[in-house]
Amino acid sequence: MIQIRDLTKIYRGAAGEVVALDSVSLRVRKGEIYGIIGFSGAGKSTLIRCVNMLERPTEGSIIVNGQEMTTLYESQLRTMRQKIGMIFQHFNLLSSRTVFENVAFPLEISGVAKAEINKKVTNLLELVGLADKAQSYPSQLSGGQKQRVGIARALANDPIVLLCDEATSALDPATTSSILELLKDINRKLDLTILMITHEMKVISEICDSVAVIEGGKIIEEGLVIDVFTQPKHSTTRRFVQTIINTDVPDKIRERLLEKGQGQIIRLSFIGDNTAEPVVSSLVKHFDVDVNILYGNIDQIQDTPFGMLIIECIGAKANCDKAVAYLRKQGLRIEVLRSAE
């Protein structure tokens, strides 16, 4: 649905040149929720604003629904932008208009008839759960309600793509979750492709199918959220993952790794339904070893559980080695943190 190829954006000003995007390529499939995460200054806003040409790229190609965006004239761009909805961190509502009038605004600009506008706005306010606030003004709404108005307005022209620019960054955690749930709901009901930028891993883990990590204007890692979360390759990605799941070996256990001992210390990582419990009891039953569980955590990305367990396998070295060989065959990721003496 969105294909970006070798996108470069250079800002030129009195202070010199800033390369905000450096040959970025990515592909967003129809109907998916695609997240772009990065720290401040990484190039996220520039990237999302290039998709609807609010920012003109210096080089490269952006294709939305088969249409090359970089070669469009202003009037063609206006038509295309109606099909690319956008929501913003600070909502950008018109304060002198009611909720109803805010949502009606893009329809008025598109020249839609009044009766049609009434019907459409009523349905949209129903969809975002604000039917009872139609006559309120933005100043009378909470942050979450304002973002719901922003979402309804963005959907008014039946977009094929929704761009979300840090849409939950100004909201508290509970409101963030309810807005993310609404976006997921809309994505499913309308089969709407969503591209979002964020600096919060929670946003990615709650609703995104795919993720790209951006740093210094370059995409440093990209893939399905479950893959990137469970096997982050780049140190920046690991820092983001670390903000919501602890994949590090805790300090207490690190100290233990330095002590000499007869046990083998092993980290097992698992994704999906192959949880570690039956394998642990199998070790004890079949390899004449004792197993001491030192640390464990389990988490869930959307519907897929994943986690890790650090165990100490105590017994004769030959038995411990056989136990590790068995674990490797079970489809678990195994790392021997300390070998047996």
Ligand SMILES: Nc1ncnc2c1ncn2[C@@H]1O[C@H](COP(=O)(O)OP(=O)(O)OP(=O)(O)O)[C@@H](O)[C@H]1O
């Ligand atoms: N209009 C501009 N003129 C010059 N430099 C700019 C302009 N807009 C952004 N930049 C620079 O481009 C780089 C990328 O900025 P951008 O706003 O895209 O990053 P970001 O990841 O969205 O950051 P944040 O999360 O803080 O908004 C930064 O170095 C920024 O200072």
